[in-house]
Amino acid sequence: MxxxxxxxxxxxxxxxxxxxxxxxxxxxxxxxxxxxxxxxxxxxxNPKPVLETPTDMAFLELVNQKLDHVKAYNSKSHYISYLYMARRWANLWGHLPCGELTGDMIQKHLYQRHKVSAYTANQDLRYLRAVFNFGVGQKMIYTDPTAGIRFFPVEKKIKYVPCSEDIDKVIAAADPDTQDYLWAIRETLGRVSEINRLVWEDINLDERFIILYTRKKRGGHLTPRKVPMTEKLHDVLQNRFNRRSPDVPWVFWHRFWNKRNGEFNIGPYKDRKRFMKSLCEKAGVRYFRFHALRHSGASIMDGNDVPIAAIQRILGHENRKTTEIYLHSMGDMERNAIAVFERARGKSHTDSHTTMG
Known part of the structure; x- marks a missing residue:
């Protein structure tokens, strides 16, 4: 029994x-x-499942996993930005498990970064938060120590956008190959990475359009868009096509020394921002970078009543709000509003004196 x-x-x-x-x-x-x-x-x-107690992941391992993810899903420039900050984090917390990282430790680090600028500190927080959110989403860790940390207030300023005359002066000061490169950016409103990636297969001189690819999309997909050619861009690309090397697929390329294999190679540009400062000095204009050409083109179109939806597609933005950041022109709506205010203020002032009399 x-x-x-x-x-x-x-x-x-x-x-x-x-x-x-x-x-x-x-x-x-x-x-x-x-x-x-x-x-x-x-x-x-019917035994209950045994819940395994998660082991605490090393912070350095989490950062490396995130870097691998960014490298696979995002642009090279985005990866380089992550890598730059990851090295600093590794020096601070690379020896710690994630569970020992506290909000106070991160906040203290951000205060130090804030001494550089609020923008610098906020970028650090944004990237750190993305690392921990990635870990939580992948069930590698279970807490985010950046939760509750607020971004620093920033002093927003109107972005400097060069006028067409200054852009003309800078292009005129460049050598012929660089002139073509600048015209390609200016006439397509493309990102530098998109122009660097450009190959002849993406150019249709007969139907007058080019295809630009960007990774600045959700999921990191390399997404194409068609951009119509201006007459100037067609002339530039037609001349380059006539002079092209048949065995080189890129529209803009260079010969460079490869330290890995110890020989000269040819390939597309990775970044060419260094020459813009010297070109602006040579042209005698205020310094601006490549990205200002996108802002300039968008503002010109906006100032001439081009629908924002069309500008958004040309710039390759998924979000209309992103496009609005690029629009620096002062439209008729604002001017008309001030004119109404001025007339109404003047009338009010006259009526006040009449009443007093």
Whole structure:
């Protein structure tokens, strides 16, 4: 019998299942002992899953996993930005498990970065938060120490956008190959990475359009868009096509020394921002970078009543709000509003003097 009583003590159950003995005592009644035995047998037949206690992941390992993800899914420039900050984080916290990183530690680091600028500190926080969100999403870690940390207030300024005359002066100061490069950026409103990636297969001189590719999309997909050619861009590309090297697929390329294999190679440009400062100085204009050409083109179109949806497609933005950041022109709506204010203010001033008289 698996349930029995012991004089002066009470009832108990005692049974063996697959070589393991299960027993419990002392119940006041036989009924209670029977119920307890039934529950134990049910528990044995349907055991609860054993929850593994997650091991605490090393912060350095989490950062490396995030870097691998960014490298696979995002642009090279985005990866380089992450790598730059990751090296600083590794020096600070590379020896710690994620569970020992606290919000106070991160906040202290951000205060130091804020000494450089609020923008610098906010970028650090944004990237750190992305690392921890990645870890939580992948179930590598279970807490985000950046939760609750607020971004620093920034002093927003109107971005400097060069006028067309200054852009003309800079292009005129460049050598012929660089002139073509600048015209390609200016006439397509393309990103530098998109122009660097441009190959002849993406150019249709007959139908007058080019295809630009960007990774600045959700999921990191390399996404194409068609941009119509201006007459100027068609002339530039037609001349380059006539002079192209048949065995080189890129529209803009260079010969460079490859340290890895110890020889000269040819390939597309990675970044050419260094020459813009010297060109602006040579042209005698205020310094601006490539990205200002996108802002300039967008503002010109906006100032001439081009629908924002069309500007958005040309710039390759998914979000209309991003496009609005590029629009620096002062439209007729603002001018008309100020004119109405001025007339109304003048009339109010005249009426006030009439009433006093």
């Amino acid at each position: 698996s349930v029995y009583s012991v004089t002066g003590k009470g009832w108990r159950y005692d049974f063996t299942h697959m070589g393991t003995r299960y027993t419990e005592a002392w119940f006041k009644t036989k009924k209670e002992a029977n119920q307890a035995e039934a529950e134990k047998r049910k528990e044995i037949k």
